[in-house]
Amino acid sequence: MKHALPALIVALAALLGVALAAALLDLPPHAVRLPGDVAANLAASGVAHPITAVLLNFRGYDTLLEIAVLLLALFGVLALVKPHAATPAVPAHPLLQTLAKLLAPLMVLVAGYLLWVGAIAPGGAFQAGAVLAAAGVLLRLAGLLPAWAAPGLLLRAGLALGLLVFVAVAVAVLGHATLLTYPPALAGGLILLIEAALTLSIGLTLAALYLASTEVRP
Amino acid sequence: MSVGLLYALAGAALFAIGLAGLLALPHLLRKILAFNILGSGAFLILVGLGQRDGSVDPVPQAMVLTGIVVAIAATALALALARQLLERTGRMRLPEDRDDAEVDDA
Numbered sequence: 465m466k467h468a469l470p471a472l473i474v475a476l477a478a479l480l481g482v483a484l485a486a487a488l489l490d491l492p493p494h495a496v497r498l499p500g501d502v503a504a505n506l507a508a509s510g511v512a513h514p515i516t517a518v519l520l521n522f523r524g525y526d527t528l529l530e531i532a533v534l535l536l537a538l539f540g541v542l543a544l545v546k547p548h549a550a551t552p553a554v555p556a557h558p559l560l561q562t563l564a565k566l567l568a569p570l571m572v573l574v575a576g577y578l579l580w581v582g583a584i585a586p587g588g589a590f591q592a593g594a595v596l597a598a599a600g601v602l603l604r605l606a607g608l609l610p611a612w613a614a615p616g617l618l619l620r621a622g623l624a625l626g627l628l629v630f631v632a633v634a635v636a637v638l639g640h641a642t643l644l645t646y647p648p649a650l651a652g653g654l655i656l657l658i659e660a661a662l663t664l665s666i667g668l669t670l671a672a673l674y675l676a677s678t679e680v681r682p
Numbered sequence: 683m684s685v686g687l688l689y690a691l692a693g694a695a696l697f698a699i700g701l702a703g704l705l706a707l708p709h710l711l712r713k714i715l716a717f718n719i720l721g722s723g724a725f726l727i728l729v730g731l732g733q734r735d736g737s738v739d740p741v742p743q744a745m746v747l748t749g750i751v752v753a754i755a756a757t758a759l760a761l762a763l764a765r766q767l768l769e770r771t772g773r774m775r776l777p778e779d780r781d782d783a784e785v786d787d788a
Contacts, residue, residue: 474702477699484698484727499740517740526748533755534752544762674758
């Protein structure tokens with residue numbers, strides 16, 4: 465009797481999976497040709513890579529809301545951790561510390577490269593931010609960074625910078641046309657500006673999601 | 683059947699597995715992992731359908747990239763909440779009805 469409910473749930477989920485698969489197999493061909501639209505407008509987007517063009521230009525408001533969601537999640541995590549519960553960094557093995565010190569600058573370099581190359585190839589603010597965040601987590605694991613349960617003013621400014629720059633650009637170009645429609649001549653520069661601010665904020669936010677809530681337990 | 687459609691079908695299977703785990707597993711860490719598997723299934727369906735005719739559609743790829751970051755943020759918040767529950771109640775499962783709780787403790 466105790467296992468009746470889980471078995472029922474598994475059976476129903478399997479049924480849903482089969483129904484989903486049947487629906488996928490039964491789908492008609494594409495009604496809308498989005499790749500064609502993207503390719504046709506790529507020249508006016510300011511960047512040469514279609515995914516970056518979709519993320520920062522054609523559907524820029526998705527990315528705007530996304531960085532806001534990221535910041536909100538961090539607010540939630542910061543509200544849950546007790547500031548006094550955060551312990552200072554406990555030094556790890558010397559080998560790990562040396563490796564982290566060697567790798568962290570290289571990771572910042574890779575993040576900068578990913579940010580720049582996003583205009584023409586796979587890359588961009590999220591990939592670059594993820595590498596930055598990984599550098600932060602690595603430094604924390606090596607005991608070289610304290611916990612961020614109570615971020616200082618500078619750190620808070622860095623966390624908010626991406627959203628603030630994005631909103632400022634959105635407001636600045638509002639007179640041009642609809643929301644987040646950049647003037648084609650300025651689009652490349654504006655996208656790079658937004659992406660640079662986003663990289664910093666995404667990297668800091670993702671790192672903070674980890675660093676805010678970790679206590680090193682001896 | 684194209685490779686893209688195969689990805690989408692695998693995504694449907696992952697979605698069902700994740701949903702079953704989310705509903706049936708009581709441990710919160712397992713629930714959070716199942717939630718991530720469910721989300722990955724949805725991403726795989728989107729990306730797979732976007733390239734089922736051979737050419738890559740950049741729009742679902744950009745949507746999925748956005749979705750991955752939101753899923754990370756949601757996971758981090760869920761883990762922080764689960765940890766708070768562990769510190770307050772000493773248990774990694776949601777409080778059940780009184781009858782169920784007694785059965786669990788027995």
